[in-house]
Amino acid sequence: MTTDSRWDQSAMVERMSSDFGRRYPLAFWEFFESQVRPRTGDAPAIADLGCGAGLLLQELSSRLPDATLRGVDVSKAMLANARGLDYAGVAPSFTLHDLNHAPYPVEDASLDLCITANVTCFLDNPLVLFAEVHRMLRPGGVYLLFDWKRQTLPAYVENRGGFGDDPAALMGLQPYHNRFTVDEWHWLLAEGGFELVGEAHPRTSHVALAGVPG
Numbered sequence: 225m226t227t228d229s230r231w232d233q234s235a236m237v238e239r240m241s242s243d244f245g246r247r248y249p250l251a252f253w254e255f256f257e258s259q260v261r262p263r264t265g266d267a268p269a270i271a272d273l274g275c276g277a278g279l280l281l282q283e284l285s286s287r288l289p290d291a292t293l294r295g296v297d298v299s300k301a302m303l304a305n306a307r308g309l310d311y312a313g314v315a316p317s318f319t320l321h322d323l324n325h326a327p328y329p330v331e332d333a334s335l336d337l338c339i340t341a342n343v344t345c346f347l348d349n350p351l352v353l354f355a356e357v358h359r360m361l362r363p364g365g366v367y368l369l370f371d372w373k374r375q376t377l378p379a380y381v382e383n384r385g386g387f388g389d390d391p392a393a394l395m396g397l398q399p400y401h402n403r404f405t406v407d408e409w410h411w412l413l414a415e416g417g418f419e420l421v422g423e424a425h426p427r428t429s430h431v432a433l434a435g436v437p438g
C-alpha cells in the first residue's frame with residue numbers, strides 16, 4: 225500500500241501546498257545554502273524523489289534557475305499539481321513511480337543532487353532507496369535527506385503541524401513520522417554506504433542530513 229491509496233489525495237495536495245513555508249523554514253534553507261549547495265555547482269541536475277505537490281522544486285528553481293530538475297512521485301494528484309506550477313527556470317520533468325520498486329526511472333550517474341523530503345519514512349525499505357541514490361549520483365554528488373525524527377507521542381502531538389485538526393490523519397501518520405530516531409537515520413545512511421557531511425535540525429520534529437557516497 226502506498227500513501228496514494230491510503231490518504232485523501234486532494235487534501236494532501238492542499239496541505240503540502242498551503243503549509244510549505246512552515247514545513248521548510250529559514251533554518252532548512254540556511255542548511256541547504258551552507259552545507260548542500262556548495263557541493264552542487266550552479267547548474268546541477270537535481271531529482272526530488274517523492275516530490276509531492278512540487279513546492280520544493282519550485283523553490284529550487286528560484287534559487288538555482290539553471291538547474292535541471294526532475295520530480296518523481298507515486299501520486300498522480302501530486303504530480304498534476306506540480307506540473308501546473310510556474311517555475312523560474314526550465315520546468316521540471318515528472319515521472320510517476322513507486323519508490324518501493326527499483327530501478328527508478330533515472331539514469332546511472334546522472335544527478336548532482338538527490339533529495340528525499342518527508343518520504344523516506346513511508347518506504348518499505350529505505351536501503352532500497354539509498355542503493356538507488358548511490359546509482360543515480362555522479363561522482364561528487366550529494367544526497368539530501370529531510371525527514372521526521374522519532375519523538376514521544378505527546379511531543380509528536382505537540383509538534384504535529386498542519387494535520388493537527390484531523391485526529392484520524394494524525395494517528396494514521398504517526399507510525400511513519402515516528403519511525404526512526406536521528407541515530408537510526410545515521411545508522412541507515414551508513415548501512416546504505418553514505419558518509420555524513422552535514423546535519424541540521426530545522427524543525428523540532430525534523431532532521432536534515434547531507435551524505436556523500438562513502
Ligand SMILES: C[S@@+](CC[C@H](N)C(=O)[O-])C[C@H]1O[C@@H](n2cnc3c(N)ncnc32)[C@H](O)[C@@H]1O
Pocket residue numbers: 226227228240273274275276277279280296297298299302321322323324340341342343346347
Ligand atoms: C508528506 S508528502 C511530502 C512531499 C514533498 N516531498 C514535501 O516535502 O513537500 C509525501 C510524498 O511522498 C509520496 N510517496 C509516498 N510513498 C511513495 C512511494 N512509495 N513512491 C513514491 N512516492 C511516494 C507521496 O505521494 C507524497 O507526495
